[in-house]
Amino acid sequence: MMSGSMTSTPIIRVQNLHKWFGEAHVLKGIDLEVKAGEKVCIMGPSGSGKSTLLRCLNFLEEASKGMVLLDDHPVGYIEEADGKRRRDTEANINRMRARMGMVFQSFNLWTHMTAAANIMEAPIHVGGLSRQAAGEKALKLLRLVGLEDKKDAYPARLSGGQQQRIAIARALAMDPEIMLFDEPTSALDPELVGEVLAVMSELARGGMTMVVVTHDMGFARAVADRIVFMDHGQVVEEAPPSTFFEQPKNERTIQFLAKITSRPF
Amino acid sequence: MDFSFSIIVEAWPTFEAGLITTVIFCSVAGVLGLALAVPIALAQLSRSWSWRVPAKVLVEIVRDTPFLVQVFVIYFVFPATGWPMSSTVAGILALTIHGAVYFSESIRGAILSVPRGQVDAARAAGMSYPLTLRRIVFPQMMGYVLPPIGNQIVGLIKDSAVLSIISVPELSMAFQNVLGTTFAAPEAFVAVAVLYWLLTSAVTLAMSRLERLTPTHRSTQEMTSLLARVDR
Amino acid sequence: MTLEWKHVTHALPFLLEGTLATVAVSLLALGLGLLVGIFVMLGRRSRFKALRALTVAYMSIVRGTPLFIQILIVYYALPALGLDIPRFESGVIALSLNSGAYISEMIRGGLMAIPKGQLDAAKACGMRSGLIWRRITLPQVLVLILPPLTMEFTGLLKSSALLSVIGLVELTRRAQQVIGETLRSPEVWLTTAALYFVMCFALGAVTRRLEKSAAEYRL
Numbered sequence: 001m002m003s004g005s006m007t008s009t010p011i012i013r014v015q016n017l018h019k020w021f022g023e024a025h026v027l028k029g030i031d032l033e034v035k036a037g038e039k040v041c042i043m044g045p046s047g048s049g050k051s052t053l054l055r056c057l058n059f060l061e062e063a064s065k066g067m068v069l070l071d072d073h074p075v076g077y078i079e080e081a082d083g084k085r086r087r088d089t090e091a092n093i094n095r096m097r098a099r100m101g102m103v104f105q106s107f108n109l110w111t112h113m114t115a116a117a118n119i120m121e122a123p124i125h126v127g128g129l130s131r132q133a134a135g136e137k138a139l140k141l142l143r144l145v146g147l148e149d150k151k152d153a154y155p156a157r158l159s160g161g162q163q164q165r166i167a168i169a170r171a172l173a174m175d176p177e178i179m180l181f182d183e184p185t186s187a188l189d190p191e192l193v194g195e196v197l198a199v200m201s202e203l204a205r206g207g208m209t210m211v212v213v214t215h216d217m218g219f220a221r222a223v224a225d226r227i228v229f230m231d232h233g234q235v236v237e238e239a240p241p242s243t244f245f246e247q248p249k250n251e252r253t254i255q256f257l258a259k260i261t262s263r264p265f
Numbered sequence: 266m267d268f269s270f271s272i273i274v275e276a277w278p279t280f281e282a283g284l285i286t287t288v289i290f291c292s293v294a295g296v297l298g299l300a301l302a303v304p305i306a307l308a309q310l311s312r313s314w315s316w317r318v319p320a321k322v323l324v325e326i327v328r329d330t331p332f333l334v335q336v337f338v339i340y341f342v343f344p345a346t347g348w349p350m351s352s353t354v355a356g357i358l359a360l361t362i363h364g365a366v367y368f369s370e371s372i373r374g375a376i377l378s379v380p381r382g383q384v385d386a387a388r389a390a391g392m393s394y395p396l397t398l399r400r401i402v403f404p405q406m407m408g409y410v411l412p413p414i415g416n417q418i419v420g421l422i423k424d425s426a427v428l429s430i431i432s433v434p435e436l437s438m439a440f441q442n443v444l445g446t447t448f449a450a451p452e453a454f455v456a457v458a459v460l461y462w463l464l465t466s467a468v469t470l471a472m473s474r475l476e477r478l479t480p481t482h483r484s485t486q487e488m489t490s491l492l493a494r495v496d497r
Numbered sequence: 498m499t500l501e502w503k504h505v506t507h508a509l510p511f512l513l514e515g516t517l518a519t520v521a522v523s524l525l526a527l528g529l530g531l532l533v534g535i536f537v538m539l540g541r542r543s544r545f546k547a548l549r550a551l552t553v554a555y556m557s558i559v560r561g562t563p564l565f566i567q568i569l570i571v572y573y574a575l576p577a578l579g580l581d582i583p584r585f586e587s588g589v590i591a592l593s594l595n596s597g598a599y600i601s602e603m604i605r606g607g608l609m610a611i612p613k614g615q616l617d618a619a620k621a622c623g624m625r626s627g628l629i630w631r632r633i634t635l636p637q638v639l640v641l642i643l644p645p646l647t648m649e650f651t652g653l654l655k656s657s658a659l660l661s662v663i664g665l666v667e668l669t670r671r672a673q674q675v676i677g678e679t680l681r682s683p684e685v686w687l688t689t690a691a692l693y694f695v696m697c698f699a700l701g702a703v704t705r706r707l708e709k710s711a712a713e714y715r716l
Contacts, residue, residue, distance in 0.1 A: 058621055090625055098623030108614035111714050112637050122622035125632065156714055167618070174622060329651075329697035330690045331658035333669065337686045345500065345683040419561070426563035430662060437566055449573045458562050458570070465561040 009072070011036050011178055011209055012057060017066035019052055026052050027063070028233040034178070039210045041220040041241075044230035045256060050213045053230070054182050057211065058100045059093055070096055071177075098126055101171030105183040107163040109155040115166045116142065116151040119173045127174060134173075141169035145199050161192030165199055172203075179203065181212040185219075217260065221245060229253050272452040276443045283439025284460055290435060291422050294357050298364030298421070299414075305369035310376065320369075327366040332424050335359050340431050356428040360421060367417045375410035376402055408479035415472030419465045426461075436460060505684045508675040512685075515671035516692060522585060522660065522667060523653035526592035527646070530653075533597025538604050559598040565659050567591050572663045588660040595656075596649055600642075603649070607641035608634070644708040651700045655693065668692060 012034040019027035026049045034040050042050045055061040057068055059076040068075040075096050077085040109118050119138040123129040129137070142148045145165040155163055164184060171179060184200065185193045197219050204210060204223045214220060220227055220241060227244040229237045229252075237244065237253045248254045273280075308320035327335065339362075340355040379402050387397040429438035440457040447453055540552035559567070571591035575582050582590070611634060619629045661670035672689040676682045 060617055060620060094620075094623040094625050096623075097621055100621070102618070102621035104614055104618060104621075106612070106614050108612070108618035110615050110618070110633055112640065121632065122624060125628055126623045154714060170618075170622070180621075325698065326690075326694060329694045329701065331655035331669070331693055333658045333661075334686065334690045334693060337682075338690055341682040341686050423563035423565075426565040427659065429565075437563065437569075440566065441569070444569075444573060449577060451574065451577065454570045454574060457566055458558060461563060461566060462558060462561040466557075 009036075010034055011071060012211070013067075013069040013072075014053070014057070015067045015069070017053065017056060017068065018064050019049070019056065019061065020064045026233050027056070027066075029066070030230075030233075030235055032228065032235065034209060034211055036177075036209055037207050038225045039204050039212070039223050040226050040228055041224040042211065042213045042228045042230060043215070043217075043220065043256075044236075047232075048230040049233040050230050051182050054180055054211065054213050057180055058097050058102055060102075070099065094126070098122070098174050099177050100180055101174060101176035101178070102180045103164070103167050103171050103182065103184050105187050107155075107160070107167045107187075109163050109167055109170070111155050114152050114154055115147065115158070118155075118166060119170045122170070123173050137173060138169070141172055142166075144172075144202075145169045146195075159192055160188045161195045164188065164196045168196070168199055168203070178209040178211065181210065181214070183213050183215065185214070185216055215260070217245070229256065231256065268455075269450075269452060272447055272450050273456050276447065276453065276456070279439045279443055280436065280456060280460060283434060283436035284464075286433070287422070287425055287435040287464070290357060290360060290428065290433070291418075291425050294360035294364055294425075295418055295421055297357075297361040299368055301361065301365035302368035302372055305365060306372035306376065309369070309373055324366050324369065327363055332359070332363055333427050333430065335363060336427060336431055352428075352431045352433050355431060356425075356433040360425060360428070363424060364417065364421045367420065368414060371410055371413035371417060372406075374413070375406040378409045379405045408476070411472060411476045411479060415469060415476075418468050418472070422461070422465055422468065500684050500687075501681065502684055504679045504681050505675070505688050508679065508685070509688070511675060512668060512671055512689065512692060515666065515668035516696065518585075518665065518667040519654060519657045519696075522588055522592065522657050522665070523650060525589045526596055526653050526657075527650050529589060529593035530596030530600050530649070531646070533593055534600030534604055537597055537601035541601070541605075556598045556601070559595055564591075564595050564656055565662070567595055568659055568663060584660070584663055584665045588657070588663065588665050592653055592656060592660075596653060600646070600649060603642045603645040604638065606645075607638040610641055611637050640711050640714065644704050644711055647700060647704040647707060651697050651704070654696055654700070658693070 010033040012032070014030050014032040017027050017030040017032075018025070028049075030049075030053055032040075032053075042053065044050050052061055056063045057075070059068075062076065067077070073096070074085070074088075076088055076093055078088050078092075079085050109115075110121070113121065116135065116138045119141055120131070120134040123134040123137060124131060127134075139148065139151065142151050145168055147162060147165055147169070150158060150162060150166070155166070158166070168184075181200070185196055188196065193216070197216065200210075200212070200219070201223055210223075212219075212224075224241050227237075227239060227241055228235055229244070229250075231252050237248065237250045239249075244253075245257065248257055305320050305324065308316040309324070311317050311320075336355065336359040339359045340350055340352065343350045343355070383401055383405065384397055387401045388394075392400070425435060426437035428435055429441060432438070436457065440453060443450075443453045443456075537552050537556065540548050543549055543552075568588065568591040571594070572584075572587050575587060575590075615633060616629060619633050624632070657665075657667055658669040660667060661673065664670070666674075668689060672685050676685050679685070
């Protein structure tokens with residue numbers, strides 16, 4: 001549910017983000033804005049840096065240069081008076097992370113806990129909710145993703161699609177302002193992709209701000225307000241889906257689309 | 266605490282003799298054990314239970330009893346049933362059987378690690394089982410088998426210290442003698458530890474050299490986790 | 498010469514009593530070894546190079562020298578350092594110093610076996626590192642190291658036989674005492690081997706069960 005400001009101030013702002021992994025320059029000056037309620041899909045070939053960018057948003061990766069701003073507050077850093085910056089406290093970083101929900105390609109459910117326990121874990125231990133309240137919330141979220149009957153199941157017993165839906169419920173449990181998805185359907189068998197996309201579409205309809213790294217063109221076309229195309233660490237093109245898919249401007253975009261749709265332009 | 270090398274120098278002949286005996290015992294037992302391990306491993310994988318059961322029983326007995334007790338059993342039971350037994354023969358026999366059982370587990374695990382599809386393809390081409398083993402399975406399993414075997418050879422060397430208890434004049438017996446003559450000088454502790462350590466490190470080094478020559482080179486860590494999946 | 502068992506059957510209760518000491522020394526060595534293993538693990542990941550080097554050296558020595566020698570060294574070295582420690586404790590110390598090196602590897606393996614993604618997910622929810630350790634890592638590590646720990650316990654039961662050499666009265670020493678009285682070494686050793694076999698085989702079954710349970714939770 002939407003819980004950001006209703007104005008057009010961007011919830012997320014990325015400014016000149018650079019990231020080096022050793023010698024490799026993976027993010028080469030990314031600028032991005034995501035407004036409240038927007039659904040942004042990030043697409044691009046492997047190695048383009050899309051996952052790295054997403055992980056920088058919630059500070060799972062630390063950028064080498066540049067800034068990520070959540071509601072105008074820098075994520076992970078405090079700006080000193082003299083313009084220098086130093087690493088923020090763990091507590092602040094965690095607080096910021098709790099305002100963003102993340103769904104991973106490999107689901108990453110905690111295998112020693114049941115589905116319900118996975119969902120309740122952060123609300124209890126980070127959000128301070130009582131066990132009772134967390135349990136009710138978990139049940140509501142399980143109903144939302146259609147897995148109420150699996151609340152006591154362990155991840156090992158669930159299909160990939162079910163695990164991912166639980167992972168989405170877990171990410172929603174902290175009432176995030178924005179949901180980050182890192183290739184949520186790439187690791188799923190084809191017949192299980194639909195159930196996850198259905199939940200994500202439902203979420204989008206409800207007004208959630210979403211940043212989705214995906215290969216799934218159908219989903220991007222149907223749900224995205226804006227497609228951001230990345231290649232070799234740079235944002236190459238940004239456009240609403242209709243424009244992006246029908247009238248791509250940049251040469252590299254055209255090549256990429258040709259490869260994944262095998263449609264000549 | 267002052268460390269006096271002269272004690273070690275005086276004791277060196279004793280240590281040297283013991284070291285040589287240890288090397289001889291371990292080499293003989295190692296070679297015989299490896300030779301014995303192959304039939305034991307194959308027997309456990311056999312389709313007929315008349316091979317599988319005795320092999321499994323032997324493996325289970327050797328794995329679930331202390332090596333020291335195995336040594337005592339061999340040393341004392343055989344003479345009682347008519348076969349004379351010297352400490353040398355008993356020592357080598359015990360080391361060989363103990364080693365063979367553990368080697369066979371590594372070999373069995375390595376054979377099972379060769380992808381099933383390789384064997385299927387060979388059989389589909391009309392190759393017999395023995396031919397498949399010789400031409401397809403054994404060459405491929407070499408990379409899987411060397412790391413654990415290396416560990417177990419080191420284990421064999423360490424187990425050989427126990428043979429001093431039945432008076433085999435190997436390195437740990439030498440150590441106990443030197444303890445007596447030097448009144449438990451700390452130099453003796455250091456010397457014997459260093460000698461064993463050098464021996465085991467040499468084996469480990471030699472094994473990693475050998476591993477690098479094999480086509481399917483696997484790290485010891487990978488092998489340990491692979492073997493952990495072998496059903497015991 | 499045939500084997501006559503009636504002499505041994507008299508001694509069976511006496512031998513069985515020896516297993517109490519065997520189990521006791523092994524259990525204590527396991528517990529102490531677990532503590533040693535934890536310290537060694539911490540030492541390996543320490544910021545101080547000297548501490549890291551020390552732990553690596555310790556592990557190399559313990560794994561590269563015979564347990565028998567380690568037992569003798571502890572037994573003879575401790576008095577030389579002025580510590581007068583009885584046989585039982587000396588045995589426990591030697592065994593736990595040995596086990597500790599191997600147990601630290603088990604702990605390390607358990608930690609590595611937890612998929613990093615689960616830690617990412619925890620961080621993404623805003624959990625702090627202490628919480629992640631307590632709720633996510635530790636519970637899983639404990640389950641993962643249980644099977645290898647039981648295997649180590651089985652190994653300790655067998656290793657405890659070596660303590661007979663320093664005079665500790667466990668099963669093997671009692672066997673030697675029975676032989677001293679009855680002079681029937683073949684029968685006694687076969688019986689003793691059987692007793693060890695029963696203990697270790699039963700534990701092996703437990704270990705296999707634990708491995709299966711641990712595997713059920715893993716994806």
